[in-house]
Amino acid sequence: MNLAFDALLALALLWSAWRSLATPDLTRAVVMFIVFGLLMALAWARLDAPDIALAEAAIGAGLTGALLLDALGAFGKRRAGDKP
């Protein structure tokens, strides 16, 4: 059971990392990055490192994801401003 969960987690990590890098859609890339961060936090928790899991979930997934989404929003606004 644990082995199955770990294997699934590892596969999901690789898949989300690949989707985040390979997708042409920036919004989807950012969302997949946040998913990757949350899965990474789970992986740290599975490795008995709850301190790193907390930091990864809060900073890696939460704050970095918010920053990336904000950057995306600013880009979108600038593009909309270019062609009125």
Added chain:
Amino acid sequence: MNGPARLAVGGLAVALAGALAAAILDLPSAAVDLRGAVAMNLSASGVEHPVTAVLLNFRGYDTLLEIAVLLLALLGMLAVAKPESGGSPPAAADPMLRTLAGVAVPLMILAAGYLLWAGAHRPGGAFQAGAVLAAAAVLLHLAGRLPAWASPKRMLRLGLAGGFLVFLAVSAILLSEGALLRYPLEHAGALILLIEAGLTLSLGLILAGLFLVLAWHPASPSESAGEESKS
């Protein structure tokens, strides 16, 4: 990129990944077992959680420099940001989001306080608590309840630098007693809690600042024209 080149790059990447994996599996076990040393000296650190003991006591110097680096990063951002007047007020957000932020933020502040207190004996501590505080500030900004920062006023500057200053003051006092960041045994727990409380507040403000300074857009005529055409 055409087919063969893509294949060659992919092959090289797979070979590199394989070599890295082999190198990690081939690593010898660590020559010095630091876990044993930490466990042996844990009773002298003033806290019961090994990670907090290492971060704030045994390797406190690293943490001191870490908060200094974060503060410098924010100072660099403030130096290049343009503090012109007439910044954008927070955009009116969805009433649903406003209500949710109003409910969630007090709970997040409570969770940050718990994480700070829990750091002494279980996973938690100043960095996690500060990140939760920063997330609360970002949520408030996204819900339109907290304006972005153009240039921080005196109180905010004091809050940003306060954690580092408290840490530095404790280090300076301890330096005059003998060694940098060697806490006296009977006060170690209280001193660590004091430093962590300052660090939590400052880290929350610094991490939130990384977002709120970037989120501040001066109201340039082209941008406001673009927004008008949209609405």
